[in-house]
Every structure is written in C-alpha cells, then in structure tokens.
Amino acid sequence: MTPSLTQAELSKIKKHSLFIENILNIIPDPIFVKDANHTLIYSNHAFAKILGMPQADFLGKSDYELFPKEMVDVSWEWDTKVLENNITTENEELIQLAGGEKRTILTKKSMSYDEDGKKVIVGVIRDITDLRRQEEEIEVSHKKIGEQELKMIQASKMSALGEMASGIAHEINNPLTIIQGRARQIGQMLKNVEMDKKAEVNNYLEQIQNTVDRIAKIVQGLKSFARESDHLPKEQVNLSKLIHETLDLCVTRFETFGISLRLNLDNEVFLSCRSVQISQVLLNLLNNSFDAIVEEKAAWISLRFNSDEENVFLYVTDSGPGIPRPIAEKIFQPFFTTKEIGKGTGLGMSISKGIIDAHEGEIYYDKTSANTQFVIRLPKNLRQ
Ligand SMILES: Nc1ncnc2c1ncn2[C@@H]1O[C@H](COP(=O)(O)OP(=O)(O)O)[C@@H](O)[C@H]1O
Numbered sequence: 001m002t003p004s005l006t007q008a009e010l011s012k013i014k015k016h017s018l019f020i021e022n023i024l025n026i027i028p029d030p031i032f033v034k035d036a037n038h039t040l041i042y043s044n045h046a047f048a049k050i051l052g053m054p055q056a057d058f059l060g061k062s063d064y065e066l067f068p069k070e071m072v073d074v075s076w077e078w079d080t081k082v083l084e085n086n087i088t089t090e091n092e093e094l095i096q097l098a099g100g101e102k103r104t105i106l107t108k109k110s111m112s113y114d115e116d117g118k119k120v121i122v123g124v125i126r127d128i129t130d131l132r133r134q135e136e137e138i139e140v141s142h143k144k145i146g147e148q149e150l151k152m153i154q155a156s157k158m159s160a161l162g163e164m165a166s167g168i169a170h171e172i173n174n175p176l177t178i179i180q181g182r183a184r185q186i187g188q189m190l191k192n193v194e195m196d197k198k199a200e201v202n203n204y205l206e207q208i209q210n211t212v213d214r215i216a217k218i219v220q221g222l223k224s225f226a227r228e229s230d231h232l233p234k235e236q237v238n239l240s241k242l243i244h245e246t247l248d249l250c251v252t253r254f255e256t257f258g259i260s261l262r263l264n265l266d267n268e269v270f271l272s273c274r275s276v277q278i279s280q281v282l283l284n285l286l287n288n289s290f291d292a293i294v295e296e297k298a299a300w301i302s303l304r305f306n307s308d309e310e311n312v313f314l315y316v317t318d319s320g321p322g323i324p325r326p327i328a329e330k331i332f333q334p335f336f337t338t339k340e341i342g343k344g345t346g347l348g349m350s351i352s353k354g355i356i357d358a359h360e361g362e363i364y365y366d367k368t369s370a371n372t373q374f375v376i377r378l379p380k381n382l383r384q
C-alpha cells in the first residue's frame with residue numbers, strides 16, 4: 001500500500017519535477033528517453049529542435065515511424081544491446097535535419113530505470129559538426145605543408161644532383177678532349193711513317209676513338225641531365241630523322257631481347273627544338289618501355305607521330321597493359337621508381353617532363369589507351 005501524499009507534498013514534488021524539466025530544457029545537447037519498446041517517451045527542447053518537429057509529433061512513436069529504415073535497423077540493434085546488457089554505446093553518425101542540412105552527431109546511450117522501475121534508454125546527442133570540420137581543416141593544412149616541404153626537398157635534391165652531374169661532365173670532358181686530340185695527332189703521324197705494325201696501331205687507335213665516343217655520349221647524357229643544353233640554340237630538325245638517330249642508340253638491345261619495333265615515321269615534319277634533349281626524352285621513354293615489357297613473349301614498341309598547324313604529336317606505345325592509376329599519378333615525380341634499388345633512379349620521367357616543359361610542350365601518360373602509351377606534344381616553332 002502506497003501511503004497517500006498530502007496536498008503540500010504533491011505540490012512540492014510537482015515543483016521539483018518542473019525544476020528538473022527546466023534544467024533539462026536549458027541544456028543545449030539533445031536528450032531523449034525511450035522505453036523497452038524503443039518508443040520515445042521523453043525529450044528536452046534541444047531534441048525537438050534537432051528533429052525539427054514539436055514534441056507532440058514524435059513522443060509515443062518508435063524510431064521506425066520517424067526515421068529511414070536503413071538508419072533504424074542499425075540503431076535498433078544497439079538499443080537492444082543497451083537494454084539487455086546494460087552497456088553504454090557511443091556512435092557517430094551523419095544526419096539530415098528537417099531543413100536539409102547535414103550534421104555529424106555523437107550519440108551516447110545508456111540504460112536507466114523509469115519511475116516504475118522499468119528499463120529505459122537514455123540518450124544524449126552532441127553535435128560535433130564544427131569540431132569535425134576544424135579537425136579536417138587542420139589535417140588539410142598539415143598535408144599542404146607536408147607537400148610543400150616535400151616539393152622543396154625534391155627541388156633541392158634535383159638542383160644538387162644537377163650541379164653534381166654538371167661538375168662531373170666538365171671534369172671528364174677535359175681529359176677526354178686531350179685523349180681525342182692526341183689520338184688524332186698519332187693518326188696523322190702514322191700516315192707519314194713506315195712501320196711494320198702500322199695496322200695494329202691503327203686498330204688500337206680506332207678502339208681509343210670508339211671508347212672516347214662512348215664516354216662523350218655519357219658526358220652528353222650527364223649534361224642533358226644538368227640541363228646545360230637548355231642554353232643551346234634551337235635548331236630546325238626533321239623529326240623522323242631525329243627519331244631514327246635516337247633508335248640507333250638502342251635498336252641492337254631491343255633486337256637482342258626480342259622486342260620488335262613498329263615504326264610509322266614516314267611523314268616529313270620539321271620542328272625547331274634542342275634535338276639532344278628531345279632525343280634524351282625519347283631514350284628515357286624507350287628505356288622505360290624496355291624495362292616494362294622485356295619479359296613478355298610478344299613484346300613490341302610502337303613509335304608514330306602526326307601534326308597539325310602548330311604542333312607535332314608523338315606517340316610512344318608499348319605492349320604493356322597500362323600503368324595502374326596509383327603509380328601513374330606519381331611517375332613524373334623526381335625519384336619515384338618501382339624498380340629495384342640500383343636499377344631505377346626515378347629521374348627519367350621528371351627530367352623528360354622538365355625538358356618538354358622547357359620546350360613549351362606537354363608530355364603525359366595516356367590512360368585511355370589499351371596499351372601503355374605516352375604522348376608528347378611539341379610546338380613546331382619554339383620561340384626562344
Ligand atoms: N612504359 C612504362 N610501362 C610501365 N611503367 C612505366 C613505364 N614508364 C614509366 N613507368 C613507371 O614510371 C616509373 C618512373 O619512371 P622513371 O622516372 O623513368 O624512373 P625509373 O625508370 O628509374 O624507375 C617507373 O619506375 C615505372 O614504374
């Protein structure tokens with residue numbers, strides 16, 4: 001038997017519950033209570049506000065009557081766990097307000113008991129949209145700083161390497177010129193001298209000459225890496241001829257490894273460029289193709305070009321199946337390589353891009369092609 005309350009006691013309890021009610025309504029975080037049937041039985045003002053409807057419209061209703069089914073399927077399960085296991089859950093979700101605005105909220109739910117001793121779920125919601133936005137902004141700005149630092153480090157690495165290459169090239173060039181000069185002189189002297197072993201000496205001289213030529217080419221490579229030839233004057237060249245000359249440097253290697261060349265270079269197109277540099281770019285592309293397909297059975301590399309009024313377009317394609325996107329995005333970065341240590345430097349593509357940029361052209365990986373394809377666009381008339 002419950003002892004009946006006096007009028008004064010009843011009035012005090014009413015006042016007290018009004019007092020609590022007021023406090024709950026002042027709290028800016030939405031608060032709600034659901035019974036064991038997942039029916040909303042209480043909410044503060046903030047909850048009604050976030051739902052965008054008056055309390056009368058949602059009190060006494062279950063989640064399924066108020067929210068989209070996919071959303072409730074998940075939260076229903078959590079609610080059951082809260083009720084059955086007396087655990088506290090906390091989960092973050094994206095909700096759409098009545099006005100269409102999207103907010104990120106953190107909902108914390110715990111089990112409690114109502115005045116009759118029945119289990120209820122008490123939920124407190126915190127709107128963390130601004131917090132998340134700030135966190136994202138901080139993350140983005142950190143990333144930007146990181147990228148800038150990386151670019152600076154790469155640029156300084158490149159310029160250090162460029163200086164080194166240029167230094168080495170000069171160091172080698174001087175003694176090379178001496179050897180070349182002396183070999184030529186000996187050759188001249190031999191003409192006037194009767195000697196038994198003239199043929200043999202001539203043979204040695206030829207070997208010296210060939211070796212010197214080879215070293216000269218390496219030096220030329222170093223120079224083009226240092227981009228010293230940026231200062232060379234442009235020249236008018238026949239593109240087909242330039243390509244053939246470049247191919248001469250690697251065609252034997254391709255044949256040895258069974259890579260066939262598909263050439264379509266019969267057009268006659270002239271363009272004004274620094275030919276050593278363009279040849280360097282081509283060699284970089286050809287070498288990359290070689291590395292990519294050398295193990296394939298029916299390996300091929302195709303070279304072709306066409307032109308319009310202002311530009312020539314050169315297509316270097318190989319039998320490879322294309323470059324996966326995450327890799328393709330990075331290939332023009334200096335020092336990016338997928339090759340084993342000692343094999344790749346990761347510089348070929350970035351140097352090539354630098355050269356083509358300096359020619360006011362474009363070089364890009366053509367992701368629409370079925371086979372791995374690079375395209376170079378060069379203006380026919382280089383201005384400076
Ligand atoms: N034809 C190609 N087929 C497949 N991958 C390629 C091709 N060309 C370039 N790549 C990729 O681009 C990377 C960078 O090339 P590059 O700058 O020349 O450096 P390296 O050849 O020293 O690795 C290569 O390691 C490779 O992963």
Ligand SMILES: [Mg+2]
Binds near residue numbers: 284
């Ligand atoms: Mg390379």
